[in-house]
Amino acid sequence: MSIIELLASVSLLLIPLFFYLAKNSRSKASSKSNPTSYPLIGSSVAIFANRNRGIQWTSDLIQNSPTATVVLRRFLDDRRVLTGNPANVQHILKTKFYDYEKGSKSRQTLFDFLGNGIFNIDGDSWKFQRQVSSHEFNTKSLRKFVETVVDTEVSQRLIPILSTAAANSTVLDLQDILQRFAFDNICKIAFGYDPAYLLPDLPETEFAKTFDDAAKISSGRFVTLFPFLWKIKRFLNIGSEKRLKKACSELREFAKNIIKEKKQELSNKPSLETVDLLSRFLSSGHSDEDFVTDIVISFILAGRDTTSAALTWYFWLLSRNPEIEKEILREIKDKSESPVYEEVKDMAYTHASLCESMRLYPPVPIDGKVALHDDVLPDGTVIKKGMRVSYHPYAMGRLEMLWGPDWEEFKPERWLQRAGDGVSNDGKWSFVGRDPYSYPVFQAGPRICLGKDMAFLQMKRVVAGILRRFKVVPAAEDGVEPVFVSFLTSKMEGGFPVSDSRNSWSSSVFLVEMASTGTSFVKVQRNLLRFMTVLQSAACEWLDHFLGNEKPPFYKNVICSNHRSEISSLISGHIHGKLSDGYGMYEECLLSATMKANQVRIYTDY
Numbered sequence: 001m002s003i004i005e006l007l008a009s010v011s012l013l014l015i016p017l018f019f020y021l022a023k024n025s026r027s028k029a030s031s032k033s034n035p036t037s038y039p040l041i042g043s044s045v046a047i048f049a050n051r052n053r054g055i056q057w058t059s060d061l062i063q064n065s066p067t068a069t070v071v072l073r074r075f076l077d078d079r080r081v082l083t084g085n086p087a088n089v090q091h092i093l094k095t096k097f098y099d100y101e102k103g104s105k106s107r108q109t110l111f112d113f114l115g116n117g118i119f120n121i122d123g124d125s126w127k128f129q130r131q132v133s134s135h136e137f138n139t140k141s142l143r144k145f146v147e148t149v150v151d152t153e154v155s156q157r158l159i160p161i162l163s164t165a166a167a168n169s170t171v172l173d174l175q176d177i178l179q180r181f182a183f184d185n186i187c188k189i190a191f192g193y194d195p196a197y198l199l200p201d202l203p204e205t206e207f208a209k210t211f212d213d214a215a216k217i218s219s220g221r222f223v224t225l226f227p228f229l230w231k232i233k234r235f236l237n238i239g240s241e242k243r244l245k246k247a248c249s250e251l252r253e254f255a256k257n258i259i260k261e262k263k264q265e266l267s268n269k270p271s272l273e274t275v276d277l278l279s280r281f282l283s284s285g286h287s288d289e290d291f292v293t294d295i296v297i298s299f300i301l302a303g304r305d306t307t308s309a310a311l312t313w314y315f316w317l318l319s320r321n322p323e324i325e326k327e328i329l330r331e332i333k334d335k336s337e338s339p340v341y342e343e344v345k346d347m348a349y350t351h352a353s354l355c356e357s358m359r360l361y362p363p364v365p366i367d368g369k370v371a372l373h374d375d376v377l378p379d380g381t382v383i384k385k386g387m388r389v390s391y392h393p394y395a396m397g398r399l400e401m402l403w404g405p406d407w408e409e410f411k412p413e414r415w416l417q418r419a420g421d422g423v424s425n426d427g428k429w430s431f432v433g434r435d436p437y438s439y440p441v442f443q444a445g446p447r448i449c450l451g452k453d454m455a456f457l458q459m460k461r462v463v464a465g466i467l468r469r470f471k472v473v474p475a476a477e478d479g480v481e482p483v484f485v486s487f488l489t490s491k492m493e494g495g496f497p498v499s500d501s502r503n504s505w506s507s508s509v510f511l512v513e514m515a516s517t518g519t520s521f522v523k524v525q526r527n528l529l530r531f532m533t534v535l536q537s538a539a540c541e542w543l544d545h546f547l548g549n550e551k552p553p554f555y556k557n558v559i560c561s562n563h564r565s566e567i568s569s570l571i572s573g574h575i576h577g578k579l580s581d582g583y584g585m586y587e588e589c590l591l592s593a594t595m596k597a598n599q600v601r602i603y604t605d606y
Helices: 003-027 044-049 051-064 087-095 102-115 123-137 138-169 174-191 207-224 229-238 241-266 275-283 289-322 322-333 341-345 348-360 452-465 521-547 553-558 563-566 585-592
Strands: 068-075 077-083 367-371 387-391 470-473 482-488 490-492 510-513 570-573 577-583
Touching: 044 051, 051 068, 051 077, 051 482, 068 138, 087 367, 087 387, 102 241, 102 289, 102 367, 102 553, 123 275, 138 174, 138 452, 138 510, 174 207, 174 275, 207 241, 207 289, 229 241, 241 275, 241 289, 275 289, 289 322, 289 348, 289 452, 289 470, 289 490, 322 348, 322 452, 341 452, 341 490, 348 452
Parallel strands: 077 387
Antiparallel strands: 068 077, 367 387, 470 510, 482 490, 570 577
């Protein structure tokens, strides 16, 4: 028997066994105990079984560990450490910063997309880019430029689109809207280029689509159980790797064309105001196209998905916590219509609610480093050279030892103190930050996020702009939570979750525009329903009056085909005495439509 035949025979025996074990592991997915580890393959079976909920599964393991640290054995005894212990996080990100790096595997995985950008390098190259970027991020002129860009995008694009949707009762995917908003913003800030992604017709712009493809395929490399598979596909230039190669090539060509145009503008007009990051880098003498391209693409990635992910989960949490929403709205209404920087900075309750939202749903749920030397973590975990050590913000936001027994509650007051407690004397809320190693949502130590203040500025302005005018209403059954998924950053699976029927989720959200008089949403909704009922009755009487009881054939064409299909799905339910969409009716209502009125049972608790 040849070697190939032997390997094929062994594979035929092992593959069914692997899937059998994976099925058993999936059935035990609710268990929080450490996964079973087998010779040679380690815990690969459990990892494969939980591949679609890896963040939640590893979070459960960390929560169940006495030290908030777990060690997972993968194929061929490849050991990975996952920790939510703040002492370990500080050890990795600060105390022994130079002993833990991104590592060659991580750099190789993201190199096609990010090149030698600031988020994909270590050592002196990282230090140089950090110094260059830090100088620009700390200038007041950049902050002012960011304010102008965000305000323009909010007032001229975001609010008009939401107003139109509210006026026409249009269903929107708020996650998509916020991603488009963030993409326009970061491209203007980074490149000085407007992709016009957030327009009324919600266009599919080529640059945005290409960037999204590159980000998704690159993140997919990280989660594959057998990394050699994507390397083989890249070598053969097939499948997803072929698409990634094409996407990255187009991105770099696009970026370099913009760089050439910027260089030309700056050479023709030396006094040209250098407001965006690209112009600032070029004006300060950094003219190498590859260097500038890599660093700007990195900033677009960081600014595109993080704020939109944070805001998507934030609005969902507010919809479930109306009292918190009222407190935020009260704070917003104390500020001017277009609050200046100092006013935005003073929005303590809104700031706390954003921090609390990101505690539960961090935009980057897990991040890792590679040990350059043998080491021992503060909790006693032994680390070998080359071992990957990841800290887990998603799990840390759920640790009782950090947040108390009520960690599941969305509670902005965790971050606040009132007057009389020695912090504030004016009776207002005062924000009290947390140790960054207990809350590493923006990283910590020397690599702490440069755009943290910019992100909060943008998020607060969006929150103020939307909540001042709208009530975001997800049509979903209470208690049903959308699925948290992670690529390079987190998202809601299927978009912002709402329900068109009792148990199904769709990617949309209802928007109700609020009256400027401050009329309550419930009252507006009730009056609107009364008005629609009167309008429907008047329309029926009008049709009968002009066409008579025996209506001519042409009257059916008075209504367009789209609305005919909507009307034809309406069914009269005797329980409520109303017309309802048959596809969305509850079982009792649907059954009542087939009975006589006196046969219907009235459900008082319905």
